[in-house]
Amino acid sequence: MSAPDSPLFLFARHMGDNGLILGHRLSEWCGHGPVLEQDITMTNIALDLIGQARLYYQLAAEMHPSDLTEDDIAYLRPERAYSNVLLVEQPNGDFAHTVLRQFLFDAWHLPFLHRLCDSPESGLGEIAAKAVKEVSYHYRWSREWVIRLGDGTEESHRRMTQALDDLWIYREELLLPSDWEQTLIRSEIIPDPDVLRPEWQHAIHATLSEAGLPIPQTPVIQQGGKNGIHTEHLGHLLAELQYMQRAYPGQVW
Amino acid sequence: MTATRSRDEILQILSRVCDPEIPVLTVLDLGIIRDVSVENDSSVIVTITPTYSGCPAMRLIETEIRAVLVEAGIPDPVIRTILHPAWTTDWMTPAGREKLERFGIAPPQPRDQHPPCPRCHSRNTRELSAFGSTACKALWQCQDCKEPFDYFKCH
Ligand SMILES: [Zn+2]
Numbered sequence: 001m002s003a004p005d006s007p008l009f010l011f012a013r014h015m016g017d018n019g020l021i022l023g024h025r026l027s028e029w030c031g032h033g034p035v036l037e038q039d040i041t042m043t044n045i046a047l048d049l050i051g052q053a054r055l056y057y058q059l060a061a062e063m064h065p066s067d068l069t070e071d072d073i074a075y076l077r078p079e080r081a082y083s084n085v086l087l088v089e090q091p092n093g094d095f096a097h098t099v100l101r102q103f104l105f106d107a108w109h110l111p112f113l114h115r116l117c118d119s120p121e122s123g124l125g126e127i128a129a130k131a132v133k134e135v136s137y138h139y140r141w142s143r144e145w146v147i148r149l150g151d152g153t154e155e156s157h158r159r160m161t162q163a164l165d166d167l168w169i170y171r172e173e174l175l176l177p178s179d180w181e182q183t184l185i186r187s188e189i190i191p192d193p194d195v196l197r198p199e200w201q202h203a204i205h206a207t208l209s210e211a212g213l214p215i216p217q218t219p220v221i222q223q224g225g226k227n228g229i230h231t232e233h234l235g236h237l238l239a240e241l242q243y244m245q246r247a248y249p250g251q252v253w
Numbered sequence: 254m255t256a257t258r259s260r261d262e263i264l265q266i267l268s269r270v271c272d273p274e275i276p277v278l279t280v281l282d283l284g285i286i287r288d289v290s291v292e293n294d295s296s297v298i299v300t301i302t303p304t305y306s307g308c309p310a311m312r313l314i315e316t317e318i319r320a321v322l323v324e325a326g327i328p329d330p331v332i333r334t335i336l337h338p339a340w341t342t343d344w345m346t347p348a349g350r351e352k353l354e355r356f357g358i359a360p361p362q363p364r365d366q367h368p369p370c371p372r373c374h375s376r377n378t379r380e381l382s383a384f385g386s387t388a389c390k391a392l393w394q395c396q397d398c399k400e401p402f403d404y405f406k407c408h
Binding site: 037038040041044045047048049050051052054055122125126127129130131133134137140141 | 303305306307308309336337338339340381382383384385386388392408
C-alpha cells in the first residue's frame, strides 16, 4: 500500500489542473474567435497556461515516490482525480462568457502568483516568478474586455450581465482552501486567501463598476472541484483531451 | 580521445543555433544560454532557460544545441534547463536588437515607450493586440505609414 500523496504534490497538481483545463477551453476557440486578433490572443493565453501546467506537473512528478511522468498526470487520470476549480471547466459559451471566466480567474491568479513568488518552497516560487509575467498580460486583456463589453452596446452589456449571472457562483471557490491547501497555508508555503481577499475583491468590484455591470447579490457558492467533485462539463472535456492516449496508449509524436 | 574545448569555443559553436521562429536571432542573442561550463573530464554542460513557459520552440532548440555540439566532436553534452532567474528581454544582446529591427520586428523598448515602426521609424504607433504570431510578440501598427508590424514585447 502506498503512502497518501503529500499536500505539496496535491497543490502542484491542482495548479497544473487549473492551467491545463482552462488552457484546453481557450484552445477550443482556435479558428473560431470573433476576430483574428482575439483568436490569436486566446490561443496565446492557452499556450501560456498549458506551459505553466507542464511546469507544475513536472514538479509534482519529481516529488512523487513512483516513476510518474507529467504525461501520466495530464492524460491518464479519471475525472474524479482532477482538482481544478469548477470555474475553469465551464464551457466557453459566447465571447462574453469566455472573457468573464478569464477575468474572474486572472483577478485571483495574478495576486496569488505575486505572493507565491516568495514561497520558501523554491520549486513553486520559481514557477510563480515565471508565470506572473505571463499572467499580467492575461489580466490586462480580460479586464479590458470586461469593461469594453460591459460598457459597450446594449447587446454586449446584456451578454456580459448574463455571463455574470452564470459564472459568479464559481468565483469564491478560488479562495476556499482544501485540506491540503490549509496545511500549506499554515506552514506559509502558499499565500493565505484571507490576506489576498481584499485586493481580489477590490479588483473585481472596481472593474465591474467601470464596466457598468451590477455586482450579483446571490449568496450561492458552488465548489467541489478541488476535491474532485466536478460539474457535468469536465468529463466531456477530458474525453477529448485524453482521447489519443486512451485510444493509443503510450503513443508519441 | 576528445580534445578539451574552451568555453569561448563552445559559445562560438552555440552561435550557430537560431530561434526556429525568429531565424535571425541566435540563442546567444536571445539570452537564453545562461551558462556554459567545461568540466575537468572535458564534458560540457550548457544551461538554458525558456523564454515563455509554453514556448513550443524550446524542445527544438535543445535538440539543435545537442546536435551542433555533437557535430563539433563533443560526444555527450549535458543540457540543463533552469527557470530561475526568469528570462527577461533585458538579456537580449544589442546585436540581437539590431538584427530584429533589420528583420522588420521592433525590438523591446523600455516600459511604456512606443516601439518605433521598423519601416519608417515613426514613433507614432499603436498597439493592435498584446498577443501576436508567437508568444514573444505583440501586434502594432504605424499611424504614419499605416503598416502593421510585430513588436518583440518587453518581458
Ligand atoms: Zn511606419
